[in-house]
Amino acid sequence: MFAEYSASELTSIFAMQGFAGLILFSVFVLMALGLAIIFGQMGVINMAHGEFMILGAYVTYIISNLFADYLPVIYDSYFFVAMIVAFFVTAALGAFVEWAMIRHLYRRPLDTLLATWGLSLILQQLYRSVFGAREVGVTLPDWLMGSYPVTDLVEVPVNGLFVMGLTIVITVGVALMMQKSRLGKQTRAVVQNRPMAAAVGINTEKVDRMTFALGCGIAGIAGSAFTMIGSTGPTSGQLYIVDTFLVVVFGGASSLLGTVASAFTISQAQSTMEFFLSGSMAKVLTLLFVVGILMLRPQGLFTLKVRH
Amino acid sequence: MLQLNDYSVAYGQSTIIDGMNLTLKENEIIAILGRNGMGKTTLMKSLIGMIPSKGGTVKLADKELSPLKSHERVSAGLAFVPQGRMIFSTMTVEENIETGLTSTGERHIPSDLYSIFPVLDEMKHRRGGNLSGGQQQQLAIARALASNPDVLILDEPTEGIQPSIIKDMAKTLKEIRTQRGLSILVSEQVLSFALDVADRILVIEKGKIVLDVPVEEADQETISKYLSV
Numbered sequence: 001m002f003a004e005y006s007a008s009e010l011t012s013i014f015a016m017q018g019f020a021g022l023i024l025f026s027v028f029v030l031m032a033l034g035l036a037i038i039f040g041q042m043g044v045i046n047m048a049h050g051e052f053m054i055l056g057a058y059v060t061y062i063i064s065n066l067f068a069d070y071l072p073v074i075y076d077s078y079f080f081v082a083m084i085v086a087f088f089v090t091a092a093l094g095a096f097v098e099w100a101m102i103r104h105l106y107r108r109p110l111d112t113l114l115a116t117w118g119l120s121l122i123l124q125q126l127y128r129s130v131f132g133a134r135e136v137g138v139t140l141p142d143w144l145m146g147s148y149p150v151t152d153l154v155e156v157p158v159n160g161l162f163v164m165g166l167t168i169v170i171t172v173g174v175a176l177m178m179q180k181s182r183l184g185k186q187t188r189a190v191v192q193n194r195p196m197a198a199a200v201g202i203n204t205e206k207v208d209r210m211t212f213a214l215g216c217g218i219a220g221i222a223g224s225a226f227t228m229i230g231s232t233g234p235t236s237g238q239l240y241i242v243d244t245f246l247v248v249v250f251g252g253a254s255s256l257l258g259t260v261a262s263a264f265t266i267s268q269a270q271s272t273m274e275f276f277l278s279g280s281m282a283k284v285l286t287l288l289f290v291v292g293i294l295m296l297r298p299q300g301l302f303t304l305k306v307r308h
Numbered sequence: 309m310l311q312l313n314d315y316s317v318a319y320g321q322s323t324i325i326d327g328m329n330l331t332l333k334e335n336e337i338i339a340i341l342g343r344n345g346m347g348k349t350t351l352m353k354s355l356i357g358m359i360p361s362k363g364g365t366v367k368l369a370d371k372e373l374s375p376l377k378s379h380e381r382v383s384a385g386l387a388f389v390p391q392g393r394m395i396f397s398t399m400t401v402e403e404n405i406e407t408g409l410t411s412t413g414e415r416h417i418p419s420d421l422y423s424i425f426p427v428l429d430e431m432k433h434r435r436g437g438n439l440s441g442g443q444q445q446q447l448a449i450a451r452a453l454a455s456n457p458d459v460l461i462l463d464e465p466t467e468g469i470q471p472s473i474i475k476d477m478a479k480t481l482k483e484i485r486t487q488r489g490l491s492i493l494v495s496e497q498v499l500s501f502a503l504d505v506a507d508r509i510l511v512i513e514k515g516k517i518v519l520d521v522p523v524e525e526a527d528q529e530t531i532s533k534y535l536s537v
Contacts, residue, residue: 182406182415189396189407196394199356201382201411201455 012153013275021271023160023229026167028263030222031240032247033174034215036259039248041191041211044102044112048120049244050237052216055093055123056086056223057232058131064138064227076141079224083166086220094216098209120238127234135233144228159228166225170218175256187211250290252300262301266290309334309491310355310386310459314364317347317354317515324350326515327364332459337485337492339506341499343535347515348495349391352463355493356388357381368459383411387457391464393448397437401428404436404447408454417454424484425450442473446480453484460484462494466501478504499531511535 005013035049046052063082067075097119105112144162147155178184186207189197198204223232230236243266251262266286273282294300310332317325324347332338342348353359355366357378366373373381382388387408395404405417405428422429425446431439436447445465452460462481466474478501485492496502502509509526511519511534519534521527 182410185399185403185406186410188399188403192396192398193394195358195378196390196396197407198378199358199382199388199390200408200451201379202407203377203379203410 009153012151014272015150015154017272017275018268019156019160021268023163024271025263025267026163027222027226027229027240028244028247028267029167029171029260030218030225031244032251032259032263033171033256034218034222035244036248036251036256037174037178037187037218038212038215041187042102042106042208043109044106044212045109045116045245046215047113047117047241048097048123049216049219050239050241051120051123051127052090052094052219052237053223053226053240054127054232054234054237055090056220057227057236058127058136058223059086059089059220060224060227061131061136061138061232068139076143078141079144083221083224086224087217088220090220090223091213091217095209095213097216098212102212103205103208120241124234124238131234133234135231135236137231138227140228163225163228166221170221171256171260174218178256183207183210246287246290250294250300252302255300255302258300258302309336309369310493311367312364313367315361315366316363317350317359318362319350319359323362324515325354325361328512328515328517330510330517332491332493334491335485335489336508337481337494337506338508338510339502340493340495340510340512341497341502341531341535342495342512344497346512348512349463351512352388352390352461352493352495355381355461356386379411382455382457385456385458387452387455387460389445389448389452389460389462389465391467393441393444395436395439395444395447395451398435400433400435401439401447402432405450405454408451411455414454420487421450421453424453424480424487441468442470445469445473445477449480449484453488457490459491459493462492464495464497466496466498474498474501475504477501481505497535499528499535503528 031049031053035046038044038046060079060082063085064078067078101115101119102112105115140159144159147157148161149155178188186197186202189200189202190204190207194204226232247263247266248259250266251258251260269286269289270282273285312328312330315325315328315330316323328351340348340351350359354361357376361374368384368386371384373384373386376384396407402417405421409415409417427443428447428450431443436444439447449462465477469477481492481494482505484490494505503523503526506523508520508522509531510517511531513534519531
């Protein structure tokens with residue numbers, strides 16, 4: 001399949017597809033971070049995570065329209081405002097959902113699966129009623145348009161670079177928060193031993209709510225980033241949820257580094273193979289590869305080694 | 309300090325602790341002895357709120373604890389060192405102690421904690437899971453003390469620990485009691501340790517207190533009879 005390309009063309013193809021893969025990687029990482037935090041903390045599989053992401057995307061869309069209508073002078077900076085608002089709106093919805101639904105279903109993993117799936121359908125219909133079935137897109141500000149030519153054949157889109165930078169900042173931020181902040185330490189204690197964490201004085205219910213809100217908030221930021229690389233529709237989130245689960249399981253649910261590494265592997269494999277094969281064939285190969293690895297290492301790529 | 313009145317705990321229909329009355333005075337150390345399955349751990353776990361109680365009252369400095377959740381009991385002044393230590397094994401020694409600070413709102417570990425357990429200061433940055441049994445026990449006690457309790461409850465602290473360290477531990481617990489003026493309730497199977505550490509010895513059998521004596525009057529033989537299988 002490589003025969004019809006010259007060596008230099010192949011290099012450029014790999015570079016460009018690799019870069020396209022990096023943008024996919026960014027969305028995966030942001031989505032998977034939220035999912036992994038929630039799953040690791042509460043054992044809740046949040047099927048509505050994709051819809052939380054799309055909520056972030058719709059918020060970004062609304063803010064960009066508001067800026068275009070009322071503040072066209074500073075339209076260039078709408079994205080930063082949108083990102084922050086998206087975080088807080090999705091986090092608030094997350095906290096509400098945890099309070100109204102999830103906390104009644106702890107220790108019933110299959111029920112949470114079903115309940116959050118139902119939630120995802122409700123949210124999809126809500127988006128359809130409010131924003132219409134048609135996909136919406138935002139107009140990117142000028143400084144995010146265009147691409148940066150590296151060589152004659154290789155061009156790197158500016159928005160992709162921006163999304164990647166954003167992902168790195170957020171990932172490092174989350175990692176630092178989990179390691180250093182009080183909420184992070186309390187979360188890790190609850191993950192390890194919930195009754196004992198309560199017995200040393202940690203309010204586990206509050207930690208649960210904060211963690212769920214944080215996971216959803218990060219999905220909201222992922223949604224903001226998503227508006228730059230795709231258009232937003234009521235069901236766009238669904239396309240990502242399966243892949244994101246794959247990333248979380250493959251990386252080992254308790255390891256942030258594992259999540260990043262597995263998101264990288266899966267997105268790059270996907271993106272590079274998609275150029276040469278059909279999209280579904282690429283998916284089949286990726287899935288086979290992941291299944292194979294998980295048979296050898298059921299705990300995922302990375303785990304912590306200590307005595308228990 | 310801690311007062312139990314007609315206190316009962318049950319798993320479903322089977323009552324484990326049955327109408328227990330117990331008063332732990334200020335600055336007192338009580339050791340509860342009893343064979344396996346007599347309800348020591350159940351009592352301890354229910355005091356910290358891991359298992360709900362079925363009837364009666366439990367008061368800490370006149371505050372009723374029964375309706376409170378675990379973390380609220382910690383804020384009220386109770387601290388717990390569980391059987392098997394249950395430290396957070398993937399977190400560092402320092403982080404483990406910091407989890408105990410939650411209810412106080414403090415950010416930094418008070419230095420006198422490290423002066424009680426100097427070995428923890430040396431191992432600050434090691435993961436809790438990689439410590440030896442005795443060190444983990446010290447860590448569990450330090451974590452409990454971090455919440456600045458009035459009453460400390462320990463469930464079989466000597467389990468799986470070498471005899472030489474058991475002696476040290478009795479000494480340390482008594483020192484902590486004097487330094488901080490707290491009351492201690494400890495459940496035990498090792499009689500020598502109980503005699504070493506306690507002011508008063510209780511023996512429970514089938515969820516009831518069958519013997520209650522000051523340590524000076526405790527007769528080893530009588531107690532051993534209760535403990536032998």
